[in-house]
Amino acid sequence: MAGQRAERADAVRNRRAVLDATERLLAEGGGDHVSLDRVAALAGVGKGTVFRRFGSRAGLLQALLEERSRALKEAVTHGPPPLGPGAPARERLSAFLDALGAIAEDNAVLMSAHEQACAENKYADPSYRFWHRHLSTLLGAERPDLDAEFLAHGLLAVFDGALVRHLTPPGDPHRFTRSVQQLAGLRCQTSGRSPLASAAPDVNKRPPARRPGSGRC
Amino acid sequence: MAGQRAERADAVRNRRAVLDATERLLAEGGGDHVSLDRVAALAGVGKGTVFRRFGSRAGLLQALLEERSRALKEAVTHGPPPLGPGAPARERLSAFLDALGAIAEDNAVLMSAHEQACAENKYADPSYRFWHRHLSTLLGAERPDLDAEFLAHGLLAVFDGALVRHLTPPGDPHRFTRSVQQLAGLRCQTSGRSPLASAAPDVNKRPPARRPGSGRC
């Protein structure tokens, strides 16, 4: 009745500590290196705390991932074009893939750890759902003749964390995103209905400024 | 010097038993239901035997998967067109995706269990390598202007076991393959160099006869 009490200060502090610890472990070892015992220890917290906060290993990683992509979600729903509403679907699509690619490149280990933890439920994950809805909406607008739902899944499948790492050579950290853009270009290029509507390959050249809002380079 | 001894009879028998047990467990429970203890028990074998034979959980699943896809590998390398050599790249591509889709649809649980077990090393898996090489060769022949290597990865990413299940409604077991074909059609349709070279959508209609050789429906 009295409006639920605010979160206790130590709780907030611990949440941050756990998240940071996870981040560090993720950075210094592979995704398998992040055991919840280790996370708790490094965060200086009991194991129970980690679970009370995040529910499960998947929840923890999900939370971290969510943090990394919050800015993009925001930009996509309420930000300015071309990411946000207002620009034509094709441009939004291109901008979105670019931004998502940047996140994927920066967080490939985190992403594959998360995929691993989610296992079967990956497609029920709220973040995934969000990306998928956004993508399929844009695709549907651009190519109403195709199965946008499936296309969106197919496009998202490419952002598999392990694949991103597999395809990111040490010397060229953006190769993945470039390739994704090329692939997406294929989809929109020359729709069946209006042949040669756009012969110009407006893909493949990405604006020099990157990371629209993902911060934390 | 005397040429290494042939494999002992019990060894052969046990290998089969383990493989069959895995298959059964996979069928009756989810992929997580397949613990190596259970496999060993159901096969009537010691746990050590399972490991000596297959090395690891991943190895076991890999072996089973390999068994399921052997026929397709064979058909692709030495079989008759359109799967085998001889047919134009586009047709081989279409046939190949159809066949791979059929395998994926029939073995979605096995595949996702395998992906789960392989984790990071999925892209080093010999089967994956094989599919990838084949695909990128065909794609390269069809569209030399594109990054066939990447495209092949992107196409294979769609065959994620969990995704296949997610996209296979109870009533329509072949929806996945149909969609894949549509997607692949996009890639070959109207190459940039020869606009409208092929307006005809030769995709989406698959021959009534399926399962070119994957046997074991």
Next chain:
DNA sequence: GCATCAATCGGACCATCGGTCCGTATATGC
């Protein structure tokens, strides 16, 4: 048949992991 010997077997054993539980400590509101 039988002895020999290496290949194979089997299951006890281990470390680790994700996850649970509950007695204890403490931040917060009054």
Next chain:
DNA sequence: GCATATACGGACCGATGGTCCGATTGATGC
């Protein structure tokens, strides 16, 4: 200060993947 809800921590649990080594057994030469 005090009462109380809240959060803490780490012992504990069952299960899992993987290892090890003494016991067993199939093949081979005679």
